[in-house]
Amino acid sequence: MVLAELGGKIAYGLSKLTSSSIVDAQALEDLLSSITRALIEADVNVNLVMQLKINIQERVGVAIEKHQEEHGNGSNDATLLSLQKMVQKAVMDELTVLLTPKKSKAYKMKRNKPNVMLFVGLQGAGKTTSIAKFANYYQRKGWKVAMVCADTFRAGAFDQLKQNATKLRIPFYGSYTEADPVLIAEEGVEQFVKDKYEIIIVDTSGRHKQEGALFEEMQEISAAIRPDNTIFVIDATQGQAIYDQAMGFREAVNVGSVIVTKLDGHAKGGGALSAVAATQSPIMFLGSGEKFDDFELFSAQSFVSKLLGIGDVKGWEEEMKDVKTAADKDELMKKMSKGEFTLRDLYKQFEDQLMVTPMSKLIGQGLTEDNKKQLKKFMTIMDSMTNKELDGKVDWHGKKGTDKSIESRIKRIAKGSGTHPLEVKLLLQQHKQQEAMVSKMGKSGMFKGNAKQKQ
Numbered sequence: 001m002v003l004a005e006l007g008g009k010i011a012y013g014l015s016k017l018t019s020s021s022i023v024d025a026q027a028l029e030d031l032l033s034s035i036t037r038a039l040i041e042a043d044v045n046v047n048l049v050m051q052l053k054i055n056i057q058e059r060v061g062v063a064i065e066k067h068q069e070e071h072g073n074g075s076n077d078a079t080l081l082s083l084q085k086m087v088q089k090a091v092m093d094e095l096t097v098l099l100t101p102k103k104s105k106a107y108k109m110k111r112n113k114p115n116v117m118l119f120v121g122l123q124g125a126g127k128t129t130s131i132a133k134f135a136n137y138y139q140r141k142g143w144k145v146a147m148v149c150a151d152t153f154r155a156g157a158f159d160q161l162k163q164n165a166t167k168l169r170i171p172f173y174g175s176y177t178e179a180d181p182v183l184i185a186e187e188g189v190e191q192f193v194k195d196k197y198e199i200i201i202v203d204t205s206g207r208h209k210q211e212g213a214l215f216e217e218m219q220e221i222s223a224a225i226r227p228d229n230t231i232f233v234i235d236a237t238q239g240q241a242i243y244d245q246a247m248g249f250r251e252a253v254n255v256g257s258v259i260v261t262k263l264d265g266h267a268k269g270g271g272a273l274s275a276v277a278a279t280q281s282p283i284m285f286l287g288s289g290e291k292f293d294d295f296e297l298f299s300a301q302s303f304v305s306k307l308l309g310i311g312d313v314k315g316w317e318e319e320m321k322d323v324k325t326a327a328d329k330d331e332l333m334k335k336m337s338k339g340e341f342t343l344r345d346l347y348k349q350f351e352d353q354l355m356v357t358p359m360s361k362l363i364g365q366g367l368t369e370d371n372k373k374q375l376k377k378f379m380t381i382m383d384s385m386t387n388k389e390l391d392g393k394v395d396w397h398g399k400k401g402t403d404k405s406i407e408s409r410i411k412r413i414a415k416g417s418g419t420h421p422l423e424v425k426l427l428l429q430q431h432k433q434q435e436a437m438v439s440k441m442g443k444s445g446m447f448k449g450n451a452k453q454k455q
C-alpha cells in the first residue's frame, strides 16, 4: 500500500535528522523537501503540502537558528536531543493538522435518541458496503441500529442493502415499487424513530458531480429527513479527482463526516486524505476491504503515529475504551507519563504488533516473517517469567551484586521456554532500550498530552 511508502519516506527523513549530530537550516530544508516530495507523490493536494511546510518551518526554524548560534555543530547531547524531539513533534503535529479540519467538530452519537445518518457519495465509492460496516460497528457496541434504502436509481440497490441487513440481523426499510426516494426516506426514518432506534442509516443513490438531477434529489432527501450527520463516502483509489468531487458534495449538502474506502488496494491515499480539507469534515472511518470487519475508527493522531511507525498511544487508548474502565486507562497513562514500561507492557506491544487490523493492512504492518517469528519467540520467553519479573519488580540490569541471582533467573527462563540464555538476554536488552525511550517520552510530557486529547 502506497501510504506505507509515504510513512516510510517521512520516517526515514526524520530518522536522518534525529540520528545526525548536526541540526541546522540545511538539515531542516532537506527534511522538509523529503516530506513535501513524499506527500505530493502520495497525491496529497499541493497547496496543503506547501502550507504544512511553512507551518513546520515557522515552528522550528527560529529554534534551529538559535541553537546554531549558541552551540554551533558541537552541542551537547541534551540540547541536541531536545531540538531533534522538537522537530519530530512539529512534523507529527502538522501531519495531524493536515488530517484535522479546523471548522467542524466530529459528530458524537447520542444514546437513547435517534441519530439519523445520511450516506452520500459517488456511485461505486463503497457506500452500501460502508453502511453495512458502519451498522455492524455500532450494533456490536450495543446501539439499536436500522437501515433505510432510499436508492431507487440503481437496480439491485435495495437487494444489496437487504442482504447485508439480513446477514447482520439489522432491521431495514425500503420498497421495490415506490419510485420516490424522498418518500421512502421520510417513511423509513419516521418508522424507526417511532420504534426508538438510536442509529438510523439512510442510503441514497450514488451520484456524479455533474448529475444535477441526482444532486437535487439528494438535497430534497436531506431537507425531508433533516439528518443529524451527513456522511460522505469516498473511494481512495480516485486520487486527486476526489478533492473536486468533495467540494461539489460539500456545496450541495452539509457534509459532516467522511468515510474513506478501498485503502487496501493500490490507492495512493493522499487524495482521499486531502478531502478532509475540501469538505472541512473529519474522517470518521477507514474502509480497507470488502468484509464487515475491514473498518476502523479514524483518529488523525494515531494514524500519523502508525504511519511514521512511532508508538501509537492514542490508538491504544481508543482500543481500551471498550474493554477497560476509565480508572485502568488513567493508570496506564500515568504509568507511561512517569516513564514506566514493564516486560508485561512489552508483551502487550508484541501482541498488538502481531495483530492484523485494518490499519495495519492499510499502512503496512512492517513485519517480515522473520520479525514475526522473533516476536513470538520473545513472547514464549515471557510466558516463562513470573509476575514479579513481568511487572518490573526485578532489576535485570542492576548493580553487580545481583548478577548471580539474575543469571540463575535467566537460566530458569531459558529452560522453561526452550530457548538459549542468550536469547533471554537479547529480549531483556530490547526491553531496556524501549524502557529508555518511554522514559524519555514520558519526561517530555507526550503521554500527558495524549491522555487529555479525547475525541
Ligand code: GDP
Pocket (backbone or CB within 6 Å): 121, 122, 123, 124, 125, 126, 127, 128, 129, 130, 206, 261, 262, 263, 264, 265, 287, 288, 289, 290, 294
Ligand atoms: P456504492 O455504489 O457506493 O454503494 O458501492 P458498493 O458498496 O456497492 O461498493 C462497490 C464495490 O466496491 C463493491 O464491489 C464492494 O465490495 C467494493 N468495496 C467497498 N468498500 C471496499 C473497500 O474498502 N475495499 C475494497 N477492496 N473494496 C471495497
